Amino acid sequence: MELTFPLVQTIFTFLLILLIIKILNRTKANHSTPNLPPGPRKLPLIGNILDVTGPLPHRTLKRLAQKYGALMHLQLGENSTIIASSAEMAKEVMKTHDVNFAYRPFLLAAHIIAYKSTNIMFSPYGDYWRQLRRICNTELLSSKHVQSLRPIREQEVSNLIRVIAKQSGSIVNLSELIYALTYGITTRSVFGKKSKHQEALISLIDEAIGLSGGFTLTDLYPSSKVISFFSGLRPKLENIHQRLDKVLDDIIQEHKTQEDGNGNLNHLLVDVLLKVQEYGNLEVPLTIDNIKAIILDVLAAGSDTSSTVIEWAMSELLKNPSIMGKAQTEVRRVFSAKPTVDETDIHSLDFLKLVIKETLRLHPAAPLMLPMENKEKCEINGYDIPMKTKVVVNVWAIGRDPKYWKDPERFNPERFINSSLDYRGLDFEYIPFGAGRRICPGISFGLANLELPLASLLYHFDWKLADGSVKNQDLDMTESFGSTVKRKSVLKLVPIVVHPLA
Numbered sequence: 001m002e003l004t005f006p007l008v009q010t011i012f013t014f015l016l017i018l019l020i021i022k023i024l025n026r027t028k029a030n031h032s033t034p035n036l037p038p039g040p041r042k043l044p045l046i047g048n049i050l051d052v053t054g055p056l057p058h059r060t061l062k063r064l065a066q067k068y069g070a071l072m073h074l075q076l077g078e079n080s081t082i083i084a085s086s087a088e089m090a091k092e093v094m095k096t097h098d099v100n101f102a103y104r105p106f107l108l109a110a111h112i113i114a115y116k117s118t119n120i121m122f123s124p125y126g127d128y129w130r131q132l133r134r135i136c137n138t139e140l141l142s143s144k145h146v147q148s149l150r151p152i153r154e155q156e157v158s159n160l161i162r163v164i165a166k167q168s169g170s171i172v173n174l175s176e177l178i179y180a181l182t183y184g185i186t187t188r189s190v191f192g193k194k195s196k197h198q199e200a201l202i203s204l205i206d207e208a209i210g211l212s213g214g215f216t217l218t219d220l221y222p223s224s225k226v227i228s229f230f231s232g233l234r235p236k237l238e239n240i241h242q243r244l245d246k247v248l249d250d251i252i253q254e255h256k257t258q259e260d261g262n263g264n265l266n267h268l269l270v271d272v273l274l275k276v277q278e279y280g281n282l283e284v285p286l287t288i289d290n291i292k293a294i295i296l297d298v299l300a301a302g303s304d305t306s307s308t309v310i311e312w313a314m315s316e317l318l319k320n321p322s323i324m325g326k327a328q329t330e331v332r333r334v335f336s337a338k339p340t341v342d343e344t345d346i347h348s349l350d351f352l353k354l355v356i357k358e359t360l361r362l363h364p365a366a367p368l369m370l371p372m373e374n375k376e377k378c379e380i381n382g383y384d385i386p387m388k389t390k391v392v393v394n395v396w397a398i399g400r401d402p403k404y405w406k407d408p409e410r411f412n413p414e415r416f417i418n419s420s421l422d423y424r425g426l427d428f429e430y431i432p433f434g435a436g437r438r439i440c441p442g443i444s445f446g447l448a449n450l451e452l453p454l455a456s457l458l459y460h461f462d463w464k465l466a467d468g469s470v471k472n473q474d475l476d477m478t479e480s481f482g483s484t485v486k487r488k489s490v491l492k493l494v495p496i497v498v499h500p501l502a
């Protein structure tokens with residue numbers, strides 16, 4: 001058969017279409033099999049869930065990273081997850097690709113408890129979140145405002161010292177006392193006077209944190225209605241949310257009609273928010289529910305973190321008596337002419353600041369930070385990171401990496417002498433408060449809540465372990481994972497009054 005020109009043209013067009021389809025398919029195939037970072041073998045349906053189960057995920061993830069690398073991929077149920085375990089990878093995520101990773105993944109607990117994720121921690125990156133951060137930086141959590149809350153801290157700490165002094169020579173549960181102290185400081189900083197609802201509020205927040213910590217099945221399989229139904233998590237969270245909402249409403253109403261302990265109404269965090277709501281000239285209006293979500297953030301993020309760090313600092317000091325001695329000598333010298341520690345001279349406690357820095361290195365309150373998510377696909381270290389991948393930074397592993405730290409497991413505050421390393425998010429080998437746009441906005445408040453209590457505990461008392469048969473250097477330091485990583489066993493100690501309160 002002779003090939004006519006129209007027939008040749010038809011065949012040519014047909015072949016061309018086939019070629020285009022093939023190229024398109026290949027491109028599509030490339031899209032569906034990205035070059036992900038290495039990670040352990042994935043099992044059908046569950047992926048790597050079994051690889052990360054265990055009581056201390058930050059330690060498990062460090063071990064896995066030693067095998068698979070500082071940028072590792074895990075499939076956790078339906079969630080494609082990247083774990084960054086080195087300063088270099090953390091910098092890629094939180095500096096090079098900062099805007100792209102400034103999102104948070106959807107978490108059912110944050111959605112239900114925190115008024116549809118309108119708190120600072122879980123609201124998506126955008127105008128509303130930017131506005132909240134502006135309010136934090138300029139008003140709510142600014143250094144100046146934290147300074148104005150000084151009388152509350154001093155009163156609460158001196159109450160604690162009185163309580164402990166009464167038990168001089170007997171056993172105290174220091175963990176419990178510190179926890180009550182930081183909640184006391186935070187709730188009073190928010191609302192002023194101790195409210196009759198305070199205990200209910202604290203126990204509800206604890207309950208909420210208990211339900212949302214770790215990996216919940218519902219968050220591992222967000223698309224499965226069956227899992228969501230059988231886990232029963234949603235109704236439990238809704239129940240807590242309703243009770244929390246009622247308590248917060250009552251406290252705000254009660255607050256509107258009374259003064260704080262200092263006869264002053266304008267410096268408390270709830271007043272700042274109510275004032276900003278009314279007169280703040282806001283781009284996005286702030287509702288009362290938004291205010292409640294922010295208050296929940298401050299209460300949850302502000303108390304537990306500080307008590308955890310104080311508890312670890314005291315544990316490390318007890319374990320290292322010569323360092324304890326040095327810290328006590330300093331605080332007793334600086335405040336020798338005073339009946340107690342106040343915030344006027346607290347900035348002179350240079351060694352105590354090193355102790356706090358070293359505690360934050362070895363015991364970052366949030367060892368896996370808060371999860372992040374990228375809006376768009378990107379490439380890190382030659383690997384593809386598809387859009388909406390969850391990213392976890394193992395700050396704990398970075399803080400103990402011998403690549404950056406000499407003798408990393410040793411508690412040695414002096415390593416920070418003459419070192420420019422700072423926790424403000426610029427040195428990626430040391431990021432206990434995170435870095436980038438989502439860096440903790442509560443650094444000043446958090447530090448103020450650490451310095452005064454620690455200095456006062458060291459000034460007024462000498463400390464012994466309750467169990468006299470245990471040598472100080474053998475103090476058990478086992479951790480327990482939750483919203484923060486605390487001591488597994490409570491710190492039971494015997495205080496001996498050295499400087500009584502006047």
Ligand code: HEM
Nearest residue numbers: 120121301302305365432433434435438439440442445446
């Ligand atoms: C020693 C005390 C504290 C430590 C170690 C700590 C640590 C952290 C860390 C690691 C993050 C995640 C940062 C990131 O994703 O890059 C964070 C976020 C946050 N922290 Fe803190 N924090 C402390 C105290 C506080 C206090 C006192 C407050 C409030 C009063 C606070 C409020 C927040 C909030 C609202 C966020 C979320 C920020 C956002 O997503 O934009 N924190 N904190």
